[in-house]
Amino acid sequence: MTEATGIVGEFLSLKDETDAELLAMQCGDFYEFFGDDAEVVGEELDLKVTSKSSQGQSYPMAGVPYDDLTPYLTGLVERGYRVAVAEQYETEGGHAREIERVVTPGTLLETRDADAQYLAAIVAADRSVDLDSSASGAHAEWSSGDTSSRSATDDADVAYGLAFADVTTGQFLVASAADVDEVLTECYRFGPVEVLPGPAVRNDDELLGALRERTDAALSLHDAEAFAPKRAAHTVREQFGAEPVDRLALPEPTVAAAGAVLSYVAETAAGVLASMTRLRTHHGDDHVTLDATTQRNLELTETMQGERDGSLFDTIDHTDSSAGARLLAEWLKRPSRSLDTLERRQKSVAALASAALARDEIREALGETADLERLASRATHGSADARALCSVRDTLAVLPRLAEAIESAPELADSPLSEIVDEPDREAAATLRESLAAALAAEPPSTITQGGVIQHGYDDELDELIERHEELRAWLDSLADRESNQHGLSHVSVGRNKTDGYYIQVGRSAADGVPDHYEEIKQLKNSKRFTTPELDEKEREILRLEERRHDLEYDLFCELRERVADCAELLQDVGRTLATVDALASLASHAAANGWIRPDLHDGDGINIEAGRHPVVEQTTEFVPNDARLGRVGSVTDGAAESWADRAAELRADANSSGAGSGDEPRFVVVTGPNMSGKSTYMRQVACIVLLAQVGSFVPAREAEIGLVDGIFTRVGALDELAQGRSTFMVEMNELSNILHAATEDSLVILDEVGRGTATYDGISIAWAATEYLHNEVGAKTLFATHYHELTSLGEHLPRVANVHVAADERDGDVTFLRTIREGPTDRSYGIHVADLAGVPDPVVDRARDVLDRLREEKAIEARGGGSAEPVQAVFDLESGTMQTASASGAPPSGGPGAEGGNRDAATTDGGAASAEQADAQPADPPALDPDTEAVLDELASLDVNGTAPIELASRIQELQDRLDGAEQ
Numbered sequence: 001m002t003e004a005t006g007i008v009g010e011f012l013s014l015k016d017e018t019d020a021e022l023l024a025m026q027c028g029d030f031y032e033f034f035g036d037d038a039e040v041v042g043e044e045l046d047l048k049v050t051s052k053s054s055q056g057q058s059y060p061m062a063g064v065p066y067d068d069l070t071p072y073l074t075g076l077v078e079r080g081y082r083v084a085v086a087e088q089y090e091t092e093g094g095h096a097r098e099i100e101r102v103v104t105p106g107t108l109l110e111t112r113d114a115d116a117q118y119l120a121a122i123v124a125a126d127r128s129v130d131l132d133s134s135a136s137g138a139h140a141e142w143s144s145g146d147t148s149s150r151s152a153t154d155d156a157d158v159a160y161g162l163a164f165a166d167v168t169t170g171q172f173l174v175a176s177a178a179d180v181d182e183v184l185t186e187c188y189r190f191g192p193v194e195v196l197p198g199p200a201v202r203n204d205d206e207l208l209g210a211l212r213e214r215t216d217a218a219l220s221l222h223d224a225e226a227f228a229p230k231r232a233a234h235t236v237r238e239q240f241g242a243e244p245v246d247r248l249a250l251p252e253p254t255v256a257a258a259g260a261v262l263s264y265v266a267e268t269a270a271g272v273l274a275s276m277t278r279l280r281t282h283h284g285d286d287h288v289t290l291d292a293t294t295q296r297n298l299e300l301t302e303t304m305q306g307e308r309d310g311s312l313f314d315t316i317d318h319t320d321s322s323a324g325a326r327l328l329a330e331w332l333k334r335p336s337r338s339l340d341t342l343e344r345r346q347k348s349v350a351a352l353a354s355a356a357l358a359r360d361e362i363r364e365a366l367g368e369t370a371d372l373e374r375l376a377s378r379a380t381h382g383s384a385d386a387r388a389l390c391s392v393r394d395t396l397a398v399l400p401r402l403a404e405a406i407e408s409a410p411e412l413a414d415s416p417l418s419e420i421v422d423e424p425d426r427e428a429a430a431t432l433r434e435s436l437a438a439a440l441a442a443e444p445p446s447t448i449t450q451g452g453v454i455q456h457g458y459d460d461e462l463d464e465l466i467e468r469h470e471e472l473r474a475w476l477d478s479l480a481d482r483e484s485n486q487h488g489l490s491h492v493s494v495g496r497n498k499t500d501g502y503y504i505q506v507g508r509s510a511a512d513g514v515p516d517h518y519e520e521i522k523q524l525k526n527s528k529r530f531t532t533p534e535l536d537e538k539e540r541e542i543l544r545l546e547e548r549r550h551d552l553e554y555d556l557f558c559e560l561r562e563r564v565a566d567c568a569e570l571l572q573d574v575g576r577t578l579a580t581v582d583a584l585a586s587l588a589s590h591a592a593a594n595g596w597i598r599p600d601l602h603d604g605d606g607i608n609i610e611a612g613r614h615p616v617v618e619q620t621t622e623f624v625p626n627d628a629r630l631g632r633v634g635s636v637t638d639g640a641a642e643s644w645a646d647r648a649a650e651l652r653a654d655a656n657s658s659g660a661g662s663g664d665e666p667r668f669v670v671v672t673g674p675n676m677s678g679k680s681t682y683m684r685q686v687a688c689i690v691l692l693a694q695v696g697s698f699v700p701a702r703e704a705e706i707g708l709v710d711g712i713f714t715r716v717g718a719l720d721e722l723a724q725g726r727s728t729f730m731v732e733m734n735e736l737s738n739i740l741h742a743a744t745e746d747s748l749v750i751l752d753e754v755g756r757g758t759a760t761y762d763g764i765s766i767a768w769a770a771t772e773y774l775h776n777e778v779g780a781k782t783l784f785a786t787h788y789h790e791l792t793s794l795g796e797h798l799p800r801v802a803n804v805h806v807a808a809d810e811r812d813g814d815v816t817f818l819r820t821i822r823e824g825p826t827d828r829s830y831g832i833h834v835a836d837l838a839g840v841p842d843p844v845v846d847r848a849r850d851v852l853d854r855l856r857e858e859k860a861i862e863a864r865g866g867g868s869a870e871p872v873q874a875v876f877d878l879e880s881g882t883m884q885t886a887s888a889s890g891a892p893p894s895g896g897p898g899a900e901g902g903n904r905d906a907a908t909t910d911g912g913a914a915s916a917e918q919a920d921a922q923p924a925d926p927p928a929l930d931p932d933t934e935a936v937l938d939e940l941a942s943l944d945v946n947g948t949a950p951i952e953l954a955s956r957i958q959e960l961q962d963r964l965d966g967a968e969q
C-alpha cells in the first residue's frame with residue numbers, strides 16, 4: 001500500500017508520535033480527524049464523516065470548527081478517550097503542525113461535571129528495612145523499579161504510595177497505603193477518573209482488575225522514568241518547595257506517585273501546574289475507614305443500581321453551589337474522627353438550623369457564587385476569559401455579604417461560622433475584587449481579542465484610543481449626511497465590509513453626479529460604491545486604532561488574568577470557605593426540615609440511638625422509628641482506656657460466674673425477623689446515623705449518643721458482582737475476610753446474612769465462628785441479621801451478644817409487619833408470606849404452607865419416632881457440623897457450644913418457640929428410629945428451605961412424605 005502523503009500523511013505521522021487514542025489536527029479554520037480516528041469521532045459525537053483521498057486511496061475524514069473544539073473534546077474525553085491536539089503555526093515557507101497538548105480524563109479543565117476530578121498515581125515499592133536505621137527513626141529503603149517477575153501484591157513487604165490531583169481545583173493530596181485493600185479503599189474514596197499505575201503496578205493484574213471493577217478510571221501508562229525516586233523527588237520539590245516535602249517526611253513510593261502525577265500534568269495540561277500550590281497529606285487514620293464495599297452498600301453517593309437519585313448524598317444535598325456540593329460529597333466519603341472538627345461543624349449546623357432567616361439570606365448569596373477553585377485553575381492555565389474573571393469578581397463580593405449576615409444574626413454571631421468566614425485573607429480578597437471591578441467592563445463579551453473587555457478609566461492610553469476611535473466613528477456616522485448636503489446627492493449611505501473596507505454608496509440615479517474626487521470601487525445593480533482620499537485616510541486611522549485597542553486590551557486583560565492566577569491560593573481559600581458555609585447550611589436546612597437532632601459525640605465506646613430512622617427511607621415511607629444500643633453506653637471518659645481483649649476476658653469471667661448473655665453492654669446484636677420486616681433497613685439506619693454524626697451532621701433520631709468509630713464495615717448481598725465472574729459465596733467470604741482483618745474494637749460492623757451462599761451447615765458454622773471471633777478477638781460493635789435461628793443461641797455462650805427481632809403480627813393467617821425492634825429472638829421467617837406478596841401463584845403458596853405446617857408438626861424440628869409421643873430435637877452440632885437428634889429432656893447431643901452449660905433447647909432450628917413447647921414436654925429417653933425414617937430425616941434436615949425454589953421444594957417434600965408413609969406401614 002502506498003503511504004499517504006500530504007495532509008493525511010502528516011496526520012498519520014503525528015499520530016505515530018503520540019500514544020493518545022485520538023488526534024485532532026488543526027487545518028486552517030477546522031480541526032480534522034482522519035482514518036480510524038474520524039470513524040470513532042463520527043460514531044461517538046454523531047459527526048458527519050466524509051472522505052479525503054491521498055495517493056489514490058480514500059481516507060475517512062471528520063472535522064469540527066476551530067472555535068468550537070472544546071465541547072467536542074470534552075465529549076470525547078468524558079467518554080474515556082485521550083485526545084492529542086496538534087496546532088498549526090506559520091513558518092517562513094508556509095505552515096507546520098505540532099502536537100501541543102494531550103487532553104485526558106484526569107487533566108480535562110473544561111469539565112461540565114461539578115464532581116471532583118482526580119488524576120491518581122499508584123506506586124508499589126519493595127521495602128527492605130534496615131532495622132538499625134529504622135530503629136533510630138531513619139527512613140526505610142525502597143525500590144520502586146520494575147518488579148515485573150511477580151505481582152506486587154504477592155509480597156507482604158510491599159508498600160504503596162498514592163497521589164491524587166484535581167487539575168480543575170488545584171487540590172493535590174498524597175497518601176500511603178500498607179496493602180492492596182488500602183489502595184482500593186483510597187481509590188474508591190477519591191474516585192479518580194484516570195489512574196497512572198507505577199512500573200511495578202502495571203503487572204499487578206489483581207490490583208488493576210480490582211481498580212477496573214471498582215472505579216470508572218481510565219488507566220494511562222506514563223513514562224516509567226517519571227516514577228524513578230530521585231527524579232520524582234526533584235519534581236515534587238520544584239513544585240512545592242523543599243520545606244513541605246522535608247516536613248512531611250513522605251515515604252519514597254508516595255513521593256514517586258506525587259512526582260509522576262506532576263510530570264503527567266506538566267506534559268498534558270502544563271498551565272494548571274501553577275494552581276497546585278499546596279501539598280497535603282491524606283491520612284486514612286484521620287478519617288473513618290469506609291471500604292469500597294461499604295460505600296456502595298450504604299449507597300453513599302449512588303444507589304446499588306448506580307443511580308445518583310436516592311443515594312444518601314442526593315437526600316441530604318441542598319447546597320446552592322457546585323463547590324459546596326463537591327465538599328459535602330467529600331465529607332460523606334471521608335467522615336472525620338476528630339471530635340474537635342466534628343463539634344465545630346455541629347455547632348455551625350446547630351446555629352444555622354435555628355436561624356432560618358439568616359440561613360435563607362446566606363443561601364441566596366451562595367447561589368450567586370461561581371466555583372472559585374476551578375476559576376483559579378483556569379486563570380493559571382490561561383484559559384479564563386473576561387466573563388470568568390467577572391465571576392471571580394462577583395464571587396469575591398459574596399464573602400463580605402456572608403460575613404455581614406453572620407455577624408448580624410444573633411444565633412450565628414457566636415458560632416464557629418464567624419471564624420470560618422475569617423479564615424481566608426479577606427483584605428487581599430477585597431483588594432483583588434476591587435482591581436477586577438476597576439478593570440473589567442460590566443458585561444464583557446466572551447471573546448478577549450475583540451475589545452470591550454476593559455472598563456473606561458482603567459488605562460489612560462486605552463481611554464485615549466477609544467476616545468479617538470469614537471470621534472472617528474462619529475465622523476463616519478455623519479459622513480453620509482455631509483456628502484449628501486455638500487454635493488446634492490440623494491440615496492447616500494456609508495458602510496463597511498471585509499472586501500471593500502469603508503465606502504460611500506450612492507444610488508444609481510445620482511451616481512453620475514458624484515464629485516471628481518470620488519473614486520469608484522464597485523458597481524451594484526442599483527447603486528455604486530465609492531471611496532475618497534479623506535475616507536481612505538480615516539479608514540487607515542480607524543484600523544490602526546482598532547488594532548492598537550485590541551492589542552492593548554488583550555495585554556491588559558492578560559495582565560489581569562495573571563494577577564488572578566497569582567492569587568490562586570487566595571481564591572482556593574475563599575472558594576473553600578464558601579463551600580464550607582454552603583455544606584453546613586445544607587446540613588442545617590435538611591436537619592430543620594426533617595426534625596433531625598444533634599447527636600452527642602464522644603471518644604468513648606457506646607452507641608445509643610433512641611427512635612432512630614433511616615435518613616433515605618424516611619423520605620418516602622411513614623417510618624417506624626427504632627432504638628439501637630451497642631457497646632458501653634455512657635462510657636465517655638473511661639471507654640477508650642481498656643483494651644477489648646482485657647474487657648472480653650473480664651466479661652467471660654463474669655459470664656461464667658453469673659450466666660451468659662445477661663449483660664447490659666450488648667456489643668454484638670443478632671437481628672432476626674421475617675423476610676421483608678426491616679432488618680437491613682434497621683442495620684443500615686444505624687450505620688448511616690453513625691456516619692452522618694461523623695460528618696458533623698445532625699441525625700434522624702429522637703436522641704443519639706455516638707462514640708466515634710474508626711471504621712464502618714458492611715457485608716450485604718452482592719448481586720452485582722456476579723456479572724464480574726466471582727461467585728456470590730466467594731464475594732461474601734472475601735468481604736467477611738476483609739472485615740475480620742480490618743475491623744477493630746472501635747469499628748462498627750454490619751453483617752446482613754453471612755454464610756447464606758453455601759450449604760446450611762457450612763454457613764451456620766462460618767457465621768458462628770465469625771461471630772465468636774468478632775466478639776472475642778476483635779470486639780467490634782456489630783449488628784448481624786440472620787435467618788439462621790440457631791445463631792440466636794450465641795447469647796447463651798457469649799457475654800455481650802444480645803438478640804433483637806423485628807416484630808410481626810400474625811392473625812388469622814395474615815401477617816402484618818410492625819417494623820418495630822423488640823428484645824429477644826424470633827424463629828419465624830414468613831418467607832411464604834413474602835412469596836405470596838411477590839405474586840407466586842396461589843397453588844404454590846398454599847402447597848408451601850401445607851408443607852411448612854407438616855414440617856413443623858411432624859418431622860424437621862421435632863421428630864417423633866416409632867409411635868412414641870416423645871419429642872426429639874434436631875440440634876445443630878458445631879463440632880461435627882451436622883444436625884444431631886436429642887431429646888427435649890436435655891440429653892445433650894455430642895459436643896457443641898451447648899455442652900458448656902448453655903440452655904440447650906435454644907439451639908433448635910425453631911428457636912424460642914420450639915423451646916417453649918419442649919420445656920413443657922416430659923423428659924424421656926430418645927426413642928430409636930428405624931433407618932428409613934432416619935434417612936428421610938437427614939435429607940429433610942439438609943434441605944435448604946430458603947435456597948430451594950418453591951415448586952422443587954414442594955415436590956421434594958412430597959417425595960419425602962411418600963417415603964415416610966412407606967416407612968410407617
Ligand SMILES: Nc1ncnc2c1ncn2[C@@H]1O[C@H](COP(=O)(O)OP(=O)(O)OP(=O)(O)O)[C@@H](O)[C@H]1O
Binds near residue numbers: 681
Ligand atoms: N422502620 C421502618 N418503617 C417503615 N418501613 C420500613 C422500616 N424498615 C423497613 N421498612 C420497609 O420494609 C421493606 C423491607 O425492609 P428490609 O429490606 O430492611 O427487610 P429485611 O428484613 O432485611 O428483608 P430480608 O430478610 O428479606 O432481606 C423496605 O421496603 C423498607 O422500606
